């Protein structure tokens with residue numbers, strides 16, 4: 001499964017956020033195939049449509065889809081030179097698909113800040129620079145090998161060399177790999193380099209309890225937003241401490257608590273959805289009387305591959321998928337009515353599944 005790694009300097013609220021994630025945790029009985037690892041937290045992806053489908057179909061059981069966060073502790077200044085947990089830390093980041101960077105935007109004199117003062121931009125730059133330096137080293141190593149091969153007219157090397165050079169120059173200018181606008185073709189090659197700063201990044205501004213409702217008045221948050229905007233990255237504002245409390249509440253209590261705080265959706269729920277989108281993930285549904293369920297797929301996946309998310313037999317024996325868009329099903333109020341209106345389509349092997357599709361797979365066993 002795809003996963004987002006949580007990083008950040010010490011004392012910014014990572015453990016607090018990760019605790020909230022673990023406490024909010026998905027009911028593991030529903031996800032027997034998920035990783036069992038103390039550093040991985042599995043959460044359910046919030047989706048109002050699932051509730052609506054449940055009201056419509058009245059199944060015995062409803063199962064949301066899940067998403068994984070990995071806790072990556074231990075980055076400090078000098079990590080790229082092996083300081084702190086250095087290399088181990090970078091190796092963990094290499095394995096995740098997106099990076100969620102927690103940034104301290106709360107002032108609290110009782111909690112020491114590693115560099116002595118709260119300065120979110122400096123913090124972000126410390127981390128980003130470590131990642132850039134690690135990438136620079138990797139690219140330089142590869143480039144020296146590739147240049148020799150390119151001289152011998154090796155095709156792959158000749159394709160790689162200019163890309164590596166461009167990356168090297170970008171890193172030397174202390175910019176991340178994700179700031180380069182690669183073509184699809186180039187990006188395929190770049191992926192093979194397993195660089196850290198090419199992974200998509202999301203910033204989590206951690207604010208104090210009393211500021212969470214009016215977070216945009218917080219000057220630290222404003223600065224983080226500005227910084228992220230220049231990078232084309234997204235910012236989610238949370239109060240990790242409150243999220244830890246919310247995670248222990250049931251749905252009804254949670255709704256009341258959020259209303260009291262003056263927030264519409266919990267920061268964690270926003271973070272889950274943003275991370276999900278950042279990774280190019282989307283949701284389709286199956287809606288039977290036994291079970292209404294949400295399934296995760298990568299945007300662009302075709303019907304048989306999506307069927308394979310449920311079971312590999314579904315993919316192998318795929319015949320077709322009876323498909324109705326969630327909006328159409330809701331507009332007509334029942335599967336029968338949607339069918340009569342011609343909104344239920346018979347889709348074949350080449351169909352590219354859309355977010356919100358409600359699907360019934362036909363397959364040979």
Ligand code: GDP
Nearest residue numbers: 010011012013014015016111207208239240241
């Ligand atoms: P980590 O080192 O990044 O994992 O940081 P922790 O999660 O351990 O948090 C460091 C300290 O900051 C702890 O004492 C937390 O209780 C406190 N803390 C974390 N988030 C918040 C917050 O949103 N508001 C306040 N006031 N304190 C926080």
